[in-house]
Amino acid sequence: MSETYTDSGGTSLAEKAAALDAVDELGKVRAQFVLDDTVYLDGNSLGALPRSVPGRIEDVVRRQWGSLRIRSWDESGWWTAPERIGDRIAPLVGAAPGQIVVGDSTSVNVFKAVVGAVRLAGGGADGGALGGTRDEILVDATTFPTDGYIAASAARLTGCTLRPVAPEEVPDALGGRTAAVLLNHVDYRTGRLHDLPALTAAIREAGAVSVWDLCHSAGALPVGLDEHGVDLAVGCTYKYLNGGPGSPAYLYVRRDHQARFDSPLPGWNSHADPFGMTPDHVPADGALRGRVGTPDILSMLALEAALEVWDDVSIEAVRRKSLALTDFFLECVAEYVPAGALESVTPGAQGERGSQVALRCGDAGGVMRRLIERGVIGDFREPDILRFGFTPLYVGFGDVERAAGVLGGLF
């Protein structure tokens, strides 16, 4: 199809992209990242490298570790990094300070949160022994697999049954037996944004405890954890928060629940007096009880440096640009790709869309391989999905137009 499409106003999509880039309120942020001349639409899998990170890691390794050695636990702030960096993430997900700790993988935090949620609800076998009747965990039927696997294990350990339910059907599935509900804010495959405020309210109304996985929403759109009364939440930091490969995840424990949050992994780092070395575990106050063992300092401090790009950026501005980018991509695809070659599985309505567009087509794996060869980086998800993530901090409208043009040229 033509790459010089002209709309009824006489403007080509390339000109429209240039005009949008010229007024992009986040355009300047791109310079803070290490990028090349490829179009990088895979920040929903691994965010690009912020320029501040290599120098920080050099300092952490050479000076903090190499020279200060053990003194760095205090003098370089290593010991308090999990809660300090949690407080840096907090405004991005609408949480007041003191409710987020960083550490471990998302999978491990899902485990802490789901078991912790059942315990908060007075559910499972422990609750049953006290006369409780909540013995069911609901899980997003379309979840990223790790959440489902971990929830199944958490259910077995707590004496609950696990019921997979489509997020929109959760209100009907809730009942007096529901202990906990684990949901994804944005579906990793389709990019659908679920209704966190309404679902959280329904879960609360049923007396159950909500656990939200924010992997595909944190750093891409406002979450409003405190405002919407979310109980517990987890998320990774290597996607829209650009923390780097394997950077640590985080756990949010709503302030009202902290005194009763009973982690299934009570390591020495969550002890009220970690260096008391006492045989019994006495949990620390606050979100700290979500900590487990020694934090992975190199990854954690790389993440802390990466988060500096947010110093002058609001999540509302990111959301505005994210919606404009995904709208524009859909517009360019509709123009450049022959009708019927692709089908969008991402909702058209802005309020139901995260920051990615997923397109279904035949031989999606082959199409993505050819796209990557031509300098457009997205990813492929079985069985037939092309996934494109739009990170507003470094993706521009020109990138979007170019990506859609290259895609159109493959059909």
Ligand SMILES: Cc1ncc(COP(=O)(O)O)c(C=O)c1O
């Ligand atoms: C929604 C969701 N949850 C969890 C994970 C994986 O978590 P981790 O590998 O950090 O344990 C991912 C990874 O892409 C994800 O998309």
